[in-house]
Each structure stands twice: as C-alpha cells, then as structure tokens.
Amino acid sequence: MTFANRLARVAPSPTLKVAAEADRLRRAGVDVVDFGAGEPDFPTPANVATAGHKAIDAGYTKYTPSAGAADVREAVCHRAREDYGVGFTAAEVLVTAGAKQALYNTAVVLFDDGDEVITHSPFWPTIVDQVLLCGATPVLARGRRDRGFVVEADEILDRVTPKTKAIILNTPCNPSGAVMTEDTVAAIADHCAKTGVWIVVDLTYDKLIYEPVAHNIVKVLSDRHRERSVVCSSASKAYAMTGWRAGWTLGPKDFITTCNTVQGHATSNVCSITQKALMEALTGPQDAVDAMRAEYRGRRDETLGWLTEDARVECLRPGGAFYLFPYIAELLAPCGVKTSAEFADALLAEARVALTAGEGFDAPGFVRISYATSRERLREGVSRLQAFVHARERGRAATAR
Ligand SMILES: Cc1ncc(COP(=O)(O)O)c(C=O)c1O
Structure with a gap:
C-alpha cells in the first residue's frame, strides 16, 4: 500500500x-x-448543555451554512467585542470544529511548498505537523528555559527570510504555559505590517491566564496588521467543551471566504447542535x-x-x-x-x-x-x-x- x-x-x-x-x-x-x-x-456548564438539548428537541439537526449559522457567527463577534473591544462582521468569522480545524484551514489556505513558517518551541505538535502536511518548512525560534519559554520578538524576527510566509504564535502556550506580552506581539506585528508576512495566533487558552497581565492580542493585531492577521480560538478549554468540537477563526473577509471553501469541501458546517451550544457559551453568563x-x-x-x-x-x-x-x-x-x-x-x-x-x-x-x-x-x-x-x-x- x-x-x-x-x-x-x-x-x-x-x-x-x-x-x-x-x-x-x-x-x-x-x-x-x-x-x-x-x-x-x-x-460543560449547564446552560450550555441545555442549549444543546434544546437544539435537538427543536429539530435543529439539519445542515447550516458551511461557515456557521448567521446567529452563531454574530455570537462570535459579540464575544470579540466584549473581550477585546474589537468589532468584526460575520463575514470575518468562520465557525470551525475546534481550534484544530481553524488552524488546519489556515494552513491549507496560506502555506505552499517552499514557504517558511516561523513558530516558537516548545510547541504543540499539531502546529508544526500542519505546516509540514502543507509542504512548507517550519522554522523554530527556541524559547529560553530560564525565562519559562516566554518568547521575545527578536527571537522570532531574527528568523524572518524572504521565504517567510507566516508566523504562528500560541499564547498561552501548550505545553509551557508561557504567556506572550502585548509588546512582543506588537513588535512582531509592526515588522510584519512592513513585510506582508501573515500572523496566525492560536488563542485556545486565552481565558486561562492566572495573573492580571495585559493580553489583548486581538486588539494589538487588529490595530497594527489586521489585513494579514488570523485568530484561531476555541470553546474547548474555556467552556469545558472539548467533545463538542467548537471553535472559530477571525480574519480578513477574503481569507475567511477561502477557508470556508476548504471547510466546505472537507466537513461543511460544524454540528448544528454544537453551534447552538457555542452560541449560548459565548453570549450567556461567563x-x-x-x-x-x-x-x-x-x-x-x-x-x-x-x-x-x-x-x-x-x-x-x-x-x-x-x-x-x-x-x-x-x-x-x-x-x-x-x-x-x-x-x-x-x-x-x-x-x-x-x-x-x-x-x-x-x-x-x-x-x-x-x-x-x-x-x-x-x-x-x-x-x-x-x-x-x-x-x-x-x-x-x-x-x-
Ligand atoms: C495549543 C492548542 N491549540 C489548539 C488546540 C485544539 O483544541 P480544539 O481543537 O479542541 O479547539 C489545542 C488542544 O489541545 C491546543 O493545545
């Protein structure tokens, strides 16, 4: 075989x-x-689980638009406004089967053979394997052990070459728990705004930060480099919803449309019941x-x-x-x-x-x-x-x- x-x-x-x-x-x-x-x-919080039950009972069990039902995409925009003070339209949102699919669509849409994609190490293996699956070359910025692997801007930017297509950042990071500073992301974004390099952030653990540090990465990217920034996030960890498979991508409209083409040929919409539960998670009590x-x-x-x-x-x-x-x-x-x-x-x-x-x-x-x-x-x-x-x-x- x-x-x-x-x-x-x-x-x-x-x-x-x-x-x-x-x-x-x-x-x-x-x-x-x-x-x-x-x-x-x-x-999973009771109000969220109940929304799922209600969706089944109401017969909300058919296909939805591949990018997610309109009200669910609005719910993602609502949460982004509440959490980050940043406005997105529904056309800038794709509802995905977890952050994993959000990242995978992104990799398929952006990475070609011969591209270099910078990320930091230690890393969550899927990030690197998705880059490899798409034929691109991962370039690693190794964090320092004595700094708890909190990566600095120059460690990333020193690795930029004319072949660099994107930089993938994961904060808070799995496995190290390292939280990047807004200044670091701002410095990377300013550089990328000049060179046209994409920034992809994996904010799966964004709600699990334990000290009161400034971590509005979405605003930093939106203010400096919105045309080429992609946010991948998820309800899995924040709302204890791993099995539901609920995540989303925020990005420029054309990019989201293209991710939806990929998703439309792969899985189509996220489970309709999950979408209703996600909507409650994002708009209900926190x-x-x-x-x-x-x-x-x-x-x-x-x-x-x-x-x-x-x-x-x-x-x-x-x-x-x-x-x-x-x-x-x-x-x-x-x-x-x-x-x-x-x-x-x-x-x-x-x-x-x-x-x-x-x-x-x-x-x-x-x-x-x-x-x-x-x-x-x-x-x-x-x-x-x-x-x-x-x-x-x-x-x-x-x-x-
Ligand atoms: C850093 C990171 N990103 C993304 C994911 C994907 O989570 P999900 O697809 O459940 O949203 C995980 C799961 O462990 C993770 O650790």
Missing part, C-alpha cells in the same frame, strides 16, 4: 497517544492517574469560566509546590493554560533512564501515572503534567511519581552494592 508522500513528514499526535494508552489501561481495570489529558475535567479559572490556579500552585519538594525538579510557574512543564533531567540518571520519554514510559508501567514526555514538544528533559484533574488525583499522582523515583533510586543503590 502506498500513501501520499506528505504523510511521511508527520507523526501521530504524542498527546493523543498518551491519552489512548491511559484509556486502554483504565478499560483493563488499572487505576491510572492521568496527567496526560489536555482537557478540562469539569462538565461566571463558569471564572470559577474554573480560579480552581485551575489553585491546582497549579499546589501541584507546583508538591513537585518541587524534590529540589532536582526545576519548574517555573506558568502564566496560563493548564500544564506544568517541569525539567526533570536531574532525575533521569538516578532513575536509571536516559531520556524523559523513557522516564514517562517507566512511570506509566511501574506507577500508573500517565504524563507526556517533552520529546513530543521538542523539549527533551521535560515532562508535561496537565492539572486539569482533581486535587486528589494531582496529590495522588505526584505522590506516586515521588515514590517511583525513590524506588528506582533504592533499586540502583542495591544493585551497586
């Missing part, structure tokens, strides 16, 4: 792989603590988002404290998203493993804790711990991790004697 050449460039998502393995063990009756999941443990954010913040701080009881674990406090991204290189040799990938495999096999090794994010020596799980499970998982390290160390000391 021969598959298309483009498939040789990409690999399955490492995060989905961990989730599948944890799920397999759970179904076999094993008590796994799952730090791999990139999704909220909270249920207090569930605030409550979830407060709980994540508490979990972040508590788990960080437990993890760093072992001084060999280096972990900065991430500003957003719901991941801790500790550097565990100093634990590898004492545990008898060479890489963080081996560490993660052994931890799952011996202590039944699932986490994602940094290798998948271009960050060997790190592991990603999702704190989108209850405090009890977080405590249990960190205790198991610590017990695993001690057991491994004792085992090695005994062999050495």
